[in-house]
Amino acid sequence: MAAPKKVGIGTVAFSNPPVILATATIVGAKEGEGPLANTFEKVVEDPYYGEESWEKAERRMLQEVLEKALAKANIKPQDVDYLLAGDLLNQIISANFVARALAIPYIGLYGACSTIYEGLALGAMLIDGGFAQYVLIGSSSHYSTAERQYRFPTEQGAQRPLTAQWTVTGAGAILLAASGAGPRVTHATIGRVIDLGSADPYNMGAAMAPAAANTIVSHLSDTQRRVEDYDLILTGDLGAYGTALLHKLMAEYGHDITRNHNDCGLLIFDRGKQDVHAGGSGCACAAVVTCGYLMQQFQQGKLKRALGVGTGALLSPLTTQQGESIPAVGHAVVLQA
Amino acid sequence: MAAPKKVGIGTVAFSNPPVILATATIVGAKEGEGPLANTFEKVVEDPYYGEESWEKAERRMLQEVLEKALAKANIKPQDVDYLLAGDLLNQIISANFVARALAIPYIGLYGACSTIYEGLALGAMLIDGGFAQYVLIGSSSHYSTAERQYRFPTEQGAQRPLTAQWTVTGAGAILLAASGAGPRVTHATIGRVIDLGSADPYNMGAAMAPAAANTIVSHLSDTQRRVEDYDLILTGDLGAYGTALLHKLMAEYGHDITRNHNDCGLLIFDRGKQDVHAGGSGCACAAVVTCGYLMQQFQQGKLKRALGVGTGALLSPLTTQQGESIPAVGHAVVLQA
Numbered sequence: 276m277a278a279p280k281k282v283g284i285g286t287v288a289f290s291n292p293p294v295i296l297a298t299a300t301i302v303g304a305k306e307g308e309g310p311l312a313n314t315f316e317k318v319v320e321d322p323y324y325g326e327e328s329w330e331k332a333e334r335r336m337l338q339e340v341l342e343k344a345l346a347k348a349n350i351k352p353q354d355v356d357y358l359l360a361g362d363l364l365n366q367i368i369s370a371n372f373v374a375r376a377l378a379i380p381y382i383g384l385y386g387a388c389s390t391i392y393e394g395l396a397l398g399a400m401l402i403d404g405g406f407a408q409y410v411l412i413g414s415s416s417h418y419s420t421a422e423r424q425y426r427f428p429t430e431q432g433a434q435r436p437l438t439a440q441w442t443v444t445g446a447g448a449i450l451l452a453a454s455g456a457g458p459r460v461t462h463a464t465i466g467r468v469i470d471l472g473s474a475d476p477y478n479m480g481a482a483m484a485p486a487a488a489n490t491i492v493s494h495l496s497d498t499q500r501r502v503e504d505y506d507l508i509l510t511g512d513l514g515a516y517g518t519a520l521l522h523k524l525m526a527e528y529g530h531d532i533t534r535n536h537n538d539c540g541l542l543i544f545d546r547g548k549q550d551v552h553a554g555g556s557g558c559a560c561a562a563v564v565t566c567g568y569l570m571q572q573f574q575q576g577k578l579k580r581a582l583g584v585g586t587g588a589l590l591s592p593l594t595t596q597q598g599e600s601i602p603a604v605g606h607a608v609v610l611q612a
Numbered sequence: 613m614a615a616p617k618k619v620g621i622g623t624v625a626f627s628n629p630p631v632i633l634a635t636a637t638i639v640g641a642k643e644g645e646g647p648l649a650n651t652f653e654k655v656v657e658d659p660y661y662g663e664e665s666w667e668k669a670e671r672r673m674l675q676e677v678l679e680k681a682l683a684k685a686n687i688k689p690q691d692v693d694y695l696l697a698g699d700l701l702n703q704i705i706s707a708n709f710v711a712r713a714l715a716i717p718y719i720g721l722y723g724a725c726s727t728i729y730e731g732l733a734l735g736a737m738l739i740d741g742g743f744a745q746y747v748l749i750g751s752s753s754h755y756s757t758a759e760r761q762y763r764f765p766t767e768q769g770a771q772r773p774l775t776a777q778w779t780v781t782g783a784g785a786i787l788l789a790a791s792g793a794g795p796r797v798t799h800a801t802i803g804r805v806i807d808l809g810s811a812d813p814y815n816m817g818a819a820m821a822p823a824a825a826n827t828i829v830s831h832l833s834d835t836q837r838r839v840e841d842y843d844l845i846l847t848g849d850l851g852a853y854g855t856a857l858l859h860k861l862m863a864e865y866g867h868d869i870t871r872n873h874n875d876c877g878l879l880i881f882d883r884g885k886q887d888v889h890a891g892g893s894g895c896a897c898a899a900v901v902t903c904g905y906l907m908q909q910f911q912q913g914k915l916k917r918a919l920g921v922g923t924g925a926l927l928s929p930l931t932t933q934q935g936e937s938i939p940a941v942g943h944a945v946v947l948q949a
Contacts, residue, residue, distance in 0.1 A: 280742045284693055285717030287743045328934055356621055357802060364928070365702040367722045371805060371926035375939040380622030380802035382730060383722040383926070383941075385704045393719060397734070404741020405617045406624045465694060465717035468708060589708035589720070591701070597665055602712040604720075 280403070283497025285465045292459035292611070293402040293410075296350075296452040298566035299343035301336045303418065303444030305551075306563070309544045314567035315445070316343070322419055322444065330364065333417035333446070337362070338373040340448035340566075341413045348450050355379045355450075356407035359394035361386060362415045362558050363442075364424060369415050379411060388512050389466075390414040391447060391562040392585025392606040396463035398451045399608065408453045415446035416557030425476075425592055438478035440514045440540060440556035441549075447562030458573045462498060462609040466490040468589060474600040476590060480517020480540075480553055482601035483586040487513060488524040490584055490605035495530065498609075502530050506578045509569060510605070511561030511586040512540035514554030539564035561585045569610070579612045617740070620834025622802045629796035629948070630739040630747075633687075633789040635903035636680035638673045640755065640781030642888075643900070646881045651904035652782070653680070659756055659781065667701065670754035670783070674699070675710045677785035677903075678750045685787050692716045692787075693744035696731035698723060699752045699895050700779075701761060706752050716748060725849050726803075727751040728784060728899040729922025729943040733800035735788045736945065745790045752783035753894030762813075762929055775815035777851045777877060778888035784899030795910045799835060799946040803827040805926060811937040813927060817854020817877075817890055819938035820923040824850060825861040827921055827942035832867065835946075839867050843915045846906060847942070848898030848923040849877035851891030876901035898922045906947070916949045 282288050300315045307318030317339075324332035337360070345352060358377060360370035361384035374381035386393035391414040398410035419429055421442040427433040451460070469486040487510050495501065502508070502525075513521055518538045525532045539561045540554035565583055572578040584607040590599070619625050637652045644655030654676075661669035674697070682689060695714060697707035698721035711718035723730035728751040735747035756766055758779040764770040788797070806823040824847050832838065839845070839862075850858055855875045862869045876898045877891035902920055909915045921944040927936070 281693070281744070284690065290742075330930065330934065353621065356618070361722065365930065366724070366926065366928035368926070368928045368931050371939050372931070372936070374805040374926075374941075375807050378804050381805050381941060382734065382802060385698065385720040385722040387703065397719065400741055400743050401737060404737055404743065405627075406737050406741065407618070465719060467715050468711040468718050470712050589703065589705070589711075591703035591705045593667065593702065594705050594709070597667065599709070602708050604711075604718060 286494060286497035288462050289399055289403040291403055292461045293399045293451050293453060294455045294459050295449055295457045296455045297344045297347035297450045298570050299340040299448045300563045300567040301340050301446050302563055306443055306445055306543060309549060311543050311568050314571050315563060329417050329419040333415050333420050334369045334372050336446040337369050337413055337415040338376055340446045341373060341377060341411055344448040344450040350409055352377045352379050355409045355411045357382055357401060358411045359384055359398050360413045361390040363421050387587030387589055388556060388558050388561060389585030389587030389604055389606050390558050391565060392583060392608060395449060395608050396465055396606050399460040399463055402451060402453050410451045412451060413448040414558040414562045416442050416559040417444045418442045421557055435552060436477045437552050438516050439552045440479060440554050441551035442557035443543060443555045443560040445559040445563045447566035449566060458610045458612055460608050461611045464490055464494040464607040466605040468602045468604050470600050470602040472600045476595050478516060479556060479588045480514040481520055482588050483603040484513055484517040484520035484524060486603035487521050487584050487586050487605040490607050492528045494607050502532050505535060505580055505582045507581040508532055508536045509581060510538045510584045512556040513538045513586060514540040516553050542568060573612055581610045583608055583610060623831060623834035625799050626736060626740040628740055629798045630736045630788050630790060631792045631796050632786055632794040633792045634681045634684035634787045635907050636677040636785045637900045637904040638677050638783050639900055643780055643782055643880060646886060648880050648905050651908050652900060666754050666756040670752050670757050671706045671709050673783040674706050674750055674752040675713055677783045678710060678714060678748055681785040681787040687746055689714045689716050692746045692748045694719055694738060695748045696721055696735050697750045698727040700758050723941060724924030724926055725893060725895050725898060726922030726924030726941055726943050727895050728902060729920060729945060732786060732797060732945050733802055733943050736797040736800055739788060739790050747788045749788060750785040751895040751899045753779050753896040754781045755779045758894055772889060773814045774889050775853050776889045777816060777891050777893035779894035780880060780892045780897040782896035782900045784903035786903060795947045795949055797945050798948045801827055801831040801944040803942040805939045805941050807937050807939040809937045813932050815853060816893060816925045817851040818857055819925050820940040821850055821854040821857035821861060823940035824858050824921050824923050824942040827944050829865045831944050839869050842872060842917055842919045844918040845869055845873045846918060847875045847921045849893040850875045850923060851877040853890050879905060910949055918947045920945050920947060
């Protein structure tokens, strides 16, 4: 029984591919002015979202999308087997406090900006393994909470280099189920942590590109598939510089992904008009583009099979201060119409 | 196939209970002077462990136990399907950087001090679900890294109230396998996040006791077992005050656990002699006591069936500053000889 599910170390093919029953998205004002505006369900103009702090605003967004995904599928919190969630804040407080409100058995994850894909891969395993009927997955980020935690006090208005990316404000949620109608998760590839020595915290794309490449190459090798087998390969938040590096690295591995690759961090903002430097980033970047844009592409029949690759930079401000380079990870799932 | 594995929301009974093939432990000087000294494999006197920072010392400890657990079972990193790890430091940097060194497909977890049990529960699901043959699980903490991140600069020498607990320095690792000899993981109960309004970050035991009680009661109800069905119910790090509260709460639920309950945080230090106030805490507390003491009890035939309950307080310094109470979680697994 075990053997056919494993197609390589880190890669599994699901026996009964779990279904994405519903997704939900919410974003901030800047994301609502971007090219994907019409793929998001709700745009919140107030960065505080009526709360007393940015952190509480982020938390409210995460709770709202999780509840909305459940409501869309007419599933109650008490029917959900597990909540898998995480975010960028220290001690993943957005996820922890939302888990308190929902009272669903909770598995806290930390995969930095790859979290929604880490959750999707793991959730699909829990369902296909027979341990769950419904798994709820969510992730969030907020420009102002991330900025003050990872970089400078926001009041300081520090300049950022052009390789820096803009943390997406928003949250995305996915309700995964053992059966029903919707795109299916057919495979998952859990990534290894890769670090080629990039140490610039203002160029996360460069740090993450090798991890994305490693995961994609492992996935193709494990599944014996080619790049052309996917209508779209969608990475999480490599941005402009990371994307260029990924294309170059993949070419070195003998794969041309330039025709069918895109990146959530490039899709979500108009870099020419929105002053986001190298593009979007943050847990919400992959989450809202996957739960919004990607799902819409499936619903409209524009995609049949996509490889989504969440990317995460696994540093902390302290590791940078202690002179470390930046480890990164990429987790991939195959979504099929 | 799916149905018999689920015995309740959050609780699963494994079809082919995964085996703890090997464990490994390492602790700091204070732990090496405590009552469990002879259950630990290595005691490190130098809090820096020859490294340049406490964080790097903690990381080195985590890497060492993971490699040791593999070596004991004669398994190579490349044969391991997944590494599940996490710790208390922001962005779980101990786990992330060790994952970089081991190059095993990596699932980062955050469950605060419950992490080793979160990993054990999840690892058992991945193996029993057919997605892995070997899963490596690890967690670590360090008094000095935790103290300066969560409380005061260590140089300040701030006084702590008697309800405070002492973060254990050390790391524990578990190699879980689909087959072999060793205690088996027969059930897992993933906890809900519980918060009864306790807001004192110097009394984590009080915040976590209700979560532990909720998980134990759910577990007993889901499995239709009684307290007496376990030779030992071992909680992670409730300490003296949390343990007293747990006993009281369990009594209110109609269960007397006073005869067969113990707590890793009470076992690891001699509170009379070691000036640790309410007992031990931290990710390493449950990890080293489970991987050391508990495994030894099984090896010596003193235990046939134990319920281990990792407990985690899911706050951050920032949530306390923003006036929040403390959400907590407990994850349980059944270990059987």
